[in-house]
Ligand code: DX5
């Protein structure tokens with residue numbers, strides 16, 4: 001059976017001049033790679049696009065989850081699919097009706113997730129919960145790695161967990177932003193199942209050890225599930 005609890009290293013804090021090596025260092029502890037695509041409109045920075053996804057696809061067999069912090073996820077999903085993405089995660093703030101993105105992603109054979117920013121209430125995504133694989137709860141404001149986890153998001157995670165369980169859905173809850181061993185534990189306690197982490201892995205002196213420790217936390221939860 002596929003693991004319920006997953007580690008998603010986010011390459012945003014990796015050394016982009018040595019991206020393949022960076023991925024190789026954490027690969028054995030990772031369940032997927034989280035790739036933060038930012039377009040300079042939805043958020044101020046411009047980061048990674050399909051060309052980098054294509055390069056990664058050639059060097060790892062890990063699933064590639066593309067977090068689309070872009071204003072036009074519908075228009076861009078096909079490019080990410082073509083580059084070798086495994087799934088796309090679109091923001092409810094960019095696409096208040098995400099059905100067309102969900103349909104396009106499915107028609108291209110991709111997994112699909114929906115993400116919400118800290119100020120956005122959970123209610124905004126509830127109508128679409130049945131249709132997605134992952135709910136990505138932002139625990140920082142999107143745009144940059146290395147920010148502090150916002151603890152006020154914990155009740156949102158708890159509410160999402162309660163609703164997913166009430167409906168009997170198999171939707172993963174990912175947390176994204178400021179996740180380390182401490183905040184990761186809090187997020188898991190609140191009901192998250194996927195930990196995304198950039199700086200807590202790639203900004204550490206030993207990224208492999210950092211990934212191993214996070215994975216161990218997840219494996220403990222898996223064993224007790
Ligand atoms: C933020 C991104 C996150 C980011 C997390 O906009 O969506 O995925 O990489 O970085 P850390 O783990 O450093 O907070």
Ligand code: ZN
Pocket residue numbers: 010034035036067176196
């Ligand atoms: Zn992200």
